Amino acid sequence: MGEAATADGATLFEAEHVTRLFDVSGPWLRRVTNGEKQRFLRAVDDVSFTIGRGSTLALVGESGCGKSTMARLAVGLHAPSRGAIRFAGKPLAAARAEAGLRRRMNMIFQDPYASLNPRWRVARIIAEPIRAFGMLGGARAIAARVAELLVQVGLQPSDGEKFPHEFSGGQRQRISIARALSSEPEFLVCDEPTSALDVSVQAQILNLMRDLQRRLDLTYLFISHNLAVVRHMSDRLGVMYLGRIVEIGPAEEIFSVPRHPYTRMLLDAIPDLAPDRMAGGRSRVPIAGEVPSPITPPPGCSFHPRCPLANARCREERPEYMVAGATRVACHAVAEGRLPA
DSSP: OOOOOOTTOOEEEEEEEEEEEEEOOOOHHHHHHHTOOOOEEEEEEEEEEEEETTOEEEEEOSTTSSHHHHHHHHTTSSOOSEEEEEETTEEHHHHHHSHHHHTTEEEEOSOTTTSSOTTSOHHHHHHHHHHHTTOOOSHHHHHHHHHHHHHHTTOOGGGGGSOGGGSOHHHHHHHHHHHHHTTOOSEEEEESTTTTSOHHHHHHHHHHHHHHHHHHTOEEEEEESOHHHHTTTOSEEEEEETTEEEEEEEHHHHHHSOOSHHHHHHHHTSOOSOSSBOTTSOBOOOOOSOOOOSSSOOSSSTTGGGOTTOOHHHHHSOOOOEEETTEEEOOHHHHTTOOOO
């Protein structure tokens, strides 16, 4: 699926037909003895998208859909099995080989309790990228920069002398954000950065991230399973199911006119004060069934075992992408006009 760049043409990040396979076969000797074949888990399946400078693309979907694997691919923690990833116009591997480009991307992890070294003081945690990239010389300059970063994320300079266990979950995530910002990146991959936090704290962190994006002109790839969260964060939205993006386009367009049945079901799952019908009068359809195994995915459309609109074609033929309004969607029901109003 090809995707145009943003309106001004300033694409910072691009994934093109990216696939990531993981070998989940048994031990070699057992496979040879029993005549077993290799087994592969297809975590990401032919994914393409672009992210313009200063904008946010959110990837959403249920657990196991491949969005966190895509996050790790985006920063080079995994290499794609097929396809290409480019950052600032260069292949990701080449970009990561250049210190000047490598420091321009960073990641905010999901769990602030696990992502911070408990034996290091906060000042050392935040200063590590500065030292690693040789951005500043001298302990005094580094300490001043660390103090500036702490204030930037809503903490005090004196907090740099404390250990991570002395902070709440929300404060720890602020420390993680300060560490991510210490290399002065342009591109941040945010892997469910608020899912481990209380709802009230989630709002504070999201507001902080939006404010930092405006002030620092940051570009986000935002990973989440919560559509209510990404609605307030994203410019564009990609809905993933079993490793594949099934619908992608402007966030407001997808929230206003969801087309893929899976997107509709995810939106129907958002709690509100009108539990039986959506704002536009459409009846809610609850999500039923479980996500199939990515090791043995269903033939045809991978969503067909759970889709109320599935027919024989859905069970046999994999849908191709089509343009629907301002979005791209892979669904036979949409292509054939079978989607209910």
